[in-house]
Amino acid sequence: MKLLLRICIGLFLLLFAAGLFVFFYLRWNRPQYDGELHLQGLQQTVTTRFDANGIPHIYGANEHDVFLALGYLHAQDRLFQMELLRRVGSGRLAEIFGAQVIEVDRFFRMLGFAQHADSAAQAFRNGPEAAWKQAARAYLQGINQYIEHGKTPLEFRLAGIPKAPFTERDLFLIVGYMTFNFEMGFRTDPLMSRLQQQLGEPYLRDLSLGYLPGTLRNPTHPDTALAAATPTTGATFASIREAMPVLPWTGSNAFVLAPGRSASGKVLFENDTHIQHQQPAVWYEAHLECPGFRFYGNFLAGFPFAPIGRTPAYAWGLTILENDDLDFFRERPDPTDSNKVITAGQSVPLQLREEIIKVKDSADVRLVCRSGPHGPICSDVMKDFASLTKDPVAVSWTFFKFPNNLPEVTYELAHAANRNAFRDAVSKIAAPGLNVLYGDSAGHIAWYTATRFVQRAPGRSAVFLLDGETGEDDWLGFYDFSYNPRSEDPEQGYVFSCNHQPDSVKGVLHPGYYLPEDRASRMQQLLEAKAKHSPEDAKAIVLDVTNPKAARVAQLLAACVPDTASASVKAAARRLQAWTGKHSLQDVEPVIYYRLLYEVLHNTLADEMGEKDFEAFLSTHIEKNSLLTLLNNDSSRWWDDRNTADRSESRKEIIGKAWPVAIAQLTDLYGDDQDNWHWLRAHTIEIGHPLAKQPPLHLVFGIGSYPIPGGMETINNQSFTLTGKGSYSVNLGPALRRIVDFAQPELGESINPSGQSGNPSSAYYQDQADRYASGKFREELLDRKRIEAETKHTLIFQPK
Numbered sequence: 123m124k125l126l127l128r129i130c131i132g133l134f135l136l137l138f139a140a141g142l143f144v145f146f147y148l149r150w151n152r153p154q155y156d157g158e159l160h161l162q163g164l165q166q167t168v169t170t171r172f173d174a175n176g177i178p179h180i181y182g183a184n185e186h187d188v189f190l191a192l193g194y195l196h197a198q199d200r201l202f203q204m205e206l207l208r209r210v211g212s213g214r215l216a217e218i219f220g221a222q223v224i225e226v227d228r229f230f231r232m233l234g235f236a237q238h239a240d241s242a243a244q245a246f247r248n249g250p251e252a253a254w255k256q257a258a259r260a261y262l263q264g265i266n267q268y269i270e271h272g273k274t275p276l277e278f279r280l281a282g283i284p285k286a287p288f289t290e291r292d293l294f295l296i297v298g299y300m301t302f303n304f305e306m307g308f309r310t311d312p313l314m315s316r317l318q319q320q321l322g323e324p325y326l327r328d329l330s331l332g333y334l335p336g337t338l339r340n341p342t343h344p345d346t347a348l349a350a351a352t353p354t355t356g357a358t359f360a361s362i363r364e365a366m367p368v369l370p371w372t373g374s375n376a377f378v379l380a381p382g383r384s385a386s387g388k389v390l391f392e393n394d395t396h397i398q399h400q401q402p403a404v405w406y407e408a409h410l411e412c413p414g415f416r417f418y419g420n421f422l423a424g425f426p427f428a429p430i431g432r433t434p435a436y437a438w439g440l441t442i443l444e445n446d447d448l449d450f451f452r453e454r455p456d457p458t459d460s461n462k463v464i465t466a467g468q469s470v471p472l473q474l475r476e477e478i479i480k481v482k483d484s485a486d487v488r489l490v491c492r493s494g495p496h497g498p499i500c501s502d503v504m505k506d507f508a509s510l511t512k513d514p515v516a517v518s519w520t521f522f523k524f525p526n527n528l529p530e531v532t533y534e535l536a537h538a539a540n541r542n543a544f545r546d547a548v549s550k551i552a553a554p555g556l557n558v559l560y561g562d563s564a565g566h567i568a569w570y571t572a573t574r575f576v577q578r579a580p581g582r583s584a585v586f587l588l589d590g591e592t593g594e595d596d597w598l599g600f601y602d603f604s605y606n607p608r609s610e611d612p613e614q615g616y617v618f619s620c621n622h623q624p625d626s627v628k629g630v631l632h633p634g635y636y637l638p639e640d641r642a643s644r645m646q647q648l649l650e651a652k653a654k655h656s657p658e659d660a661k662a663i664v665l666d667v668t669n670p671k672a673a674r675v676a677q678l679l680a681a682c683v684p685d686t687a688s689a690s691v692k693a694a695a696r697r698l699q700a701w702t703g704k705h706s707l708q709d710v711e712p713v714i715y716y717r718l719l720y721e722v723l724h725n726t727l728a729d730e731m732g733e734k735d736f737e738a739f740l741s742t743h744i745e746k747n748s749l750l751t752l753l754n755n756d757s758s759r760w761w762d763d764r765n766t767a768d769r770s771e772s773r774k775e776i777i778g779k780a781w782p783v784a785i786a787q788l789t790d791l792y793g794d795d796q797d798n799w800h801w802l803r804a805h806t807i808e809i810g811h812p813l814a815k816q817p818p819l820h821l822v823f824g825i826g827s828y829p830i831p832g833g834m835e836t837i838n839n840q841s842f843t844l845t846g847k848g849s850y851s852v853n854l855g856p857a858l859r860r861i862v863d864f865a866q867p868e869l870g871e872s873i874n875p876s877g878q879s880g881n882p883s884s885a886y887y888q889d890q891a892d893r894y895a896s897g898k899f900r901e902e903l904l905d906r907k908r909i910e911a912e913t914k915h916t917l918i919f920q921p922k
Contacts, residue, residue: 152883155915160922168919176878176886179409193264199879202277204424211299220482239294242526254533261426301554306635307448312506315587330747338639343609374441377618378561385656386865389561393439394856401811402880404857427532436562443555445634447520451496451590466593521553549603557619569617574600640835666837673703682777705833707802721780729764802829807852828895870902
């Protein structure tokens with residue numbers, strides 16, 4: 123007994139000592155926000171004031187110094203995030219995370235991000251000197267001085283990550299990876315090609331593979347003639363995406379109101395970027411000021427120039443365009459040489475590149491990357507194509523067709539003298555495809571599509587595998603910027619974007635993986651509901667949780683309840699019949715709707731697609747775009763159940779069979795009383811850190827779970843993977859919300875999902891999470907007097 127007591131006491135003391143060590147280590151490892159530091163290369167003193175949210179306001183005598191200080195501060199808060207981003211792009215995650223991420227490394231090595239970054243870095247070093255290069259070098263110098271002299275992040279110690287300096291190549295690796303919004307093509311095209319081959323055109327006709335006639339398009343100004351609807355355009359990519367510790371941009375909202383539509387009589391600007399929720403937060407905010415330059419921006423880890431930002435004179439924001447700038451080509455191997463392919467009657471050798479992937483605690487992996495006339499041979503890594511063809515499949519992507527000029531462009535966006543200069547900078551963007559929204563103190567508003575749209579042969583549908591042999595499917599080139607949809611100072615008094623289809627220009631309607639009109643039509647409805655809007659009205663719009671289209675779908679489902687259904691099923695159906703599409707925390711209908719919707723789609727599609735492809739289909743925009751079309755088509759072949767003898771099921775039968783299954787499971791989860799099936803019990807947000815998946819590290823890096831309103835394709839787009847579980851963990855949503863009224867250009871309002879710092883020791887690691895989940899905002903300051911009055915910490919940088 124005494125021995126057992128001694129063991130218990132010993133274990134308690136050991137745990138207490140370990141806890142004490144962690145406590146004091148975290149206190150010691152906090153970022154430095156006060157005091158004085160000396161930096162090599164600094165020309166004059168730089169003063170940094172941190173506000174109540176830990177956001178640095180950096181004041182210096184010149185741009186070189188403020189960007190050098192920014193690099194140091196950015197690394198202090200986000201060095202682990204910077205390290206992950208450069209490792210993802212270069213295919214070097216397995217060095218720190220081991221065999222579980224080998225497929226991620228294989229995928230990005232196959233694409234050749236590192237080689238593209240090498241080329242851009244060489245051009246950076248060899249090209250003429252420019253102001254943006256000087257600022258970028260200063261930023262890198264600041265990062266590297268923190269790496270050399272600053273505290274080592276806890277993640278580096280836990281994962282055994284060696285610290286190494288950042289170079290120009292890393293800037294291009296990071297921005298290259300952040301262009302990776304084209305993931306929708308990797309999800310969609312292999313799947314649609316497989317369905318075409320296995321099921322045939324009659325099944326595909328009932329899916330919306332392109333623009334759905336009659337739905338909302340983003341109007342150009344001046345108006346242009348409308349073109350005919352053009353069709354746009356896996357499992358391997360799904361597994362790769364799940365393993366990635368940092369995830370790409372996938373959506374967003376933005377609107378800008380002209381003075382005549384704003385309550386203040388000045389431009390009112392809003393932007394909320396939709397990205398996979400992750401910790402550290404995607405955006406790092408900083409205010410930089412020196413003679414001739416006053417700027418507040420949202421920066422990406424390891425990149426010196428903010429993709430989103432504002433000055434006292436103008437503001438801009440982004441949403442993903444979702445244009446189709448990626449195609450897959452089936453290559454014909456030369457029968458005499460497996461490392462050659464036949465294209466346009468010529469035998470063309472493939473370029474071979476050997477890559478060695480170093481794996482933590484395991485043997486190195488050798489990968490031979492092949493590239494042909496259409497691009498990298500992706501089928502060597504992506505096994506989705508094995509069921510389609512034994513031939514090599516190449517991927518062609520716009521980003522690799524042009525030099526990487528995004529550092530230069532983002533610098534120019536922050537230094538534009540007027541709207542014309544801003545538009546000129548936007549016109550240089552080739553990829554990723556972006557909607558850029560602009561507003562200024564002079565009263566101008568604008569929406570631009572920023573990309574090089576692919577020019578394809580007439581009648582070619584890029585949603586399916588293309589023929590790389592004959593040359594008939596080859597890209598013809600790229601449209602000039604004059605073909606890009608845009609709108610400047612339209613008569614309606616506002617511009618907006620919700621990733622929906624842009625209108626045609628010169629008779630050309632550009633294909634893409636655009637989102638359905640759900641958010642766009644709701645936003646237009648709310649913008650038109652009042653003649654003029656205040657910042658409080660703008661908040662109400664971005665926090666809106668009603669999806670009228672979901673209500674229409676729910677009514678269709680409710681109409682298919684069998685007469686013999688149980689009382690609980692009929693009660694649930696009455697709720698959906700009366701539902702407005704609202705997703706507030708106390709609402710019951712969303713809990714019923716999403717569980718039932720999954721069951722209906724599974725009963726309808728999985729017997730033809732198979733379970734694996736069905737799950738992949740749920741992650742595509744085609745599923746969202748096809749929903750109403752399919753449910754309204756009683757004669758669709760999808761309703762036949764292949765698992766039954768006669769295969770003559772009707773739409774009403776398939777939907778009717780889903781009801782009792784869905785309600786029975788929800789009853790097991792939440793009890794018999796449907797009044798208690800509140801959305802807050804089923805819909806929660808928990809922002810994950812790459813290391814928080816391993817207990818007990820979640821105690822250090824994890825951020826608690828919060829019930830959150832919103833749902834799929836509500837304007838407050840708190841989305842999730844549709845499953846049969848009956849509970850929904852949010853994995854995508856606004857990575858920031860930002861509102862600027864140019865009646866007070868030096869005072870904006872903003873919020874991010876967690877906090878400014880990526881260091882769990884910092885007071886600013888998760889201090890915004892509660893406010894974000896409850897729909898609150900915080901101030902975004904540019905006014906020096908206000909900043910000085912509300913300063914919480916002051917850090918002085920002196921020349922070394």
